[in-house]
Amino acid sequence: MSQSDIGIYGLGLMGSNLALNFESHGHNVSVSNRTEGEGENLIASFMKEHGAGKRFTPSADLKEFVASIQKPRTILITITSGKPVDDFISSVLPHLDDWDTLVDCGNSHFEETRRRAASLRFKRINYAGVGISGGSEGARYGPSIMAGTTKKCWKSLEKILEPIAARSFDDTPCCLLAGSDGAGHFVKMVHNGIEYADMQILAEVYHIMRTLFKMHPSDISAKFRQWNYTSLGSYLLSISADILQVRDDSGVLLLDQILDSAEQKGTGRWTVQAASELGIQLPVVSASVDSRSLSALTGLRGRLSGSLFGPEPNSSSGLLRNTENALQHLEQAYLASRMIAAAEGFYLLTEASRHYKWTIDPSEIARIWQGGCIIRSELLRTIVAAYGQGSNFNHLLLSPIYSNRFRKLQEGWRETVTLAIKSGIHVPAMAASLQQYDALRSAYLPANLIQAQRDYFGSHGFRVINDPDGTHYHSNWNKQDLSDNTDDEPENSL
Ligand SMILES: NC(=O)C1=CN([C@@H]2O[C@H](COP(=O)(O)OP(=O)(O)OC[C@H]3O[C@@H](n4cnc5c(N)ncnc54)[C@H](OP(=O)(O)O)[C@@H]3O)[C@@H](O)[C@H]2O)C=CC1
Numbered sequence: 001m002s003q004s005d006i007g008i009y010g011l012g013l014m015g016s017n018l019a020l021n022f023e024s025h026g027h028n029v030s031v032s033n034r035t036e037g038e039g040e041n042l043i044a045s046f047m048k049e050h051g052a053g054k055r056f057t058p059s060a061d062l063k064e065f066v067a068s069i070q071k072p073r074t075i076l077i078t079i080t081s082g083k084p085v086d087d088f089i090s091s092v093l094p095h096l097d098d099w100d101t102l103v104d105c106g107n108s109h110f111e112e113t114r115r116r117a118a119s120l121r122f123k124r125i126n127y128a129g130v131g132i133s134g135g136s137e138g139a140r141y142g143p144s145i146m147a148g149t150t151k152k153c154w155k156s157l158e159k160i161l162e163p164i165a166a167r168s169f170d171d172t173p174c175c176l177l178a179g180s181d182g183a184g185h186f187v188k189m190v191h192n193g194i195e196y197a198d199m200q201i202l203a204e205v206y207h208i209m210r211t212l213f214k215m216h217p218s219d220i221s222a223k224f225r226q227w228n229y230t231s232l233g234s235y236l237l238s239i240s241a242d243i244l245q246v247r248d249d250s251g252v253l254l255l256d257q258i259l260d261s262a263e264q265k266g267t268g269r270w271t272v273q274a275a276s277e278l279g280i281q282l283p284v285v286s287a288s289v290d291s292r293s294l295s296a297l298t299g300l301r302g303r304l305s306g307s308l309f310g311p312e313p314n315s316s317s318g319l320l321r322n323t324e325n326a327l328q329h330l331e332q333a334y335l336a337s338r339m340i341a342a343a344e345g346f347y348l349l350t351e352a353s354r355h356y357k358w359t360i361d362p363s364e365i366a367r368i369w370q371g372g373c374i375i376r377s378e379l380l381r382t383i384v385a386a387y388g389q390g391s392n393f394n395h396l397l398l399s400p401i402y403s404n405r406f407r408k409l410q411e412g413w414r415e416t417v418t419l420a421i422k423s424g425i426h427v428p429a430m431a432a433s434l435q436q437y438d439a440l441r442s443a444y445l446p447a448n449l450i451q452a453q454r455d456y457f458g459s460h461g462f463r464v465i466n467d468p469d470g471t472h473y474h475s476n477w478n479k480q481d482l483s484d485n486t487d488d489e490p491e492n493s494l
């Protein structure tokens, strides 16, 4: 067989499906995987399952693998992020030639990608950090692709990545260059942050339906399917409708047998950390990351569940007067909360692009997230429309197309959060989104008291309303005679 035009190292879930995707687009693909360790030999099993009559060249030996790819080489790395990627780069480097290209398609931290790109440039190797979203199905039939590399490297990479990508609503490829070095992995990380939020909000919707509205799982599934034909539609909603119908061999709902403890690989937490480094808060994503951590406290929750006082979710408590009405409110709360989560993610992208001198165009990000990826949804159509009106804003809430939708969503959103809180149901993402909305529409927040406290105990100074960008003032707070004000003890102390 002639030399391959692409190499894929790592034949796990993503690598094997990407290999099949490339092959079905006419590429000769060299495939490899580590063979040491006790695990199954992925090369052998991949070839056994998919190799017959296909243009794959398998190699267990790294030198042989590299030699089987035509120069200048393009090698996709589809392995576990972190140290494995550094180890692979060190071991493949001696076999590469000048300006071969390594493409890290895993969920690497964007700072690691920046470091690798910088160090490989000195070794005359092109490096691209490419976020791939869509799970196994996306990898096989069309993922959403977010790249970070040089414009020159992108010219050749684009030709091979664009054809295998998903298509957005306007039938353009869901594939773009987000900027240099770590930009692609940053965008993928924020995608995952929004993914965490979308999943948490939907879990809260399900929780309210199940525990308070006492809806049967198949009715919840039917409701989700109905919503999926509306502006609420999304991939995550559709798979959740499926999940609510899957039964095991004995006929029991599989979902009811799954431990209520969510795991996480780190991209959600990284999103919050990266935002925090830039002084940006992501309340809905943070609440969603925290919720996963909190869900893992199964032992503590189990012990406290019978002893801490509070309301029990109860449809006959009097709080829930009309379930049909409450369902309509929930629908509004679901959309409003997701809109705030998306807005905070896009705001982070805009600010990070400025900070890191990338070229992230939020409207383009919204476009390529319309297909292939886990957060693909009807909402992205609204976001594309909002940016289409002129991107002269850094926060989606500054777009009338976006912000006007909250008028109609208000009542249901507030009613739902209030109902959940009064009923003792944990809705951190919905509550955080509403709180964020209220904070952003508040010209005044009580941070003046915080500034006064900081100055009182630490002489940190404060700025004044009449000169907001000016001098810091300091007051000798405890030098005043306050005795008149402190005489009275409150009548009822808690
Ligand atoms: N699963 C998903 O939905 C998505 C995953 N990703 C990212 O893609 C990457 C691959 O994920 P996925 O395919 O799901 O993972 P899998 O667990 O299915 O596969 C992991 C791959 O990494 C290899 N690997 C692990 N450790 C090492 C090491 N120390 N040295 C060399 N190879 C190693 C494995 O080889 P071996 O079998 O020999 O251990 C295997 O080929 C990850 O970064 C992941 O975060 C991105 C988007 C979606």
Ligand SMILES: O=C(CO)[C@H](O)[C@H](O)COP(=O)(O)O
Residues within 6 Å of the ligand: 107, 132, 133, 134, 135, 192, 195, 263, 264, 265, 266, 267, 268, 374
């Ligand atoms: O990148 C992905 C989807 O876009 C991966 O599936 C990722 O593993 C999901 O994150 P986590 O494991 O933390 O839930």
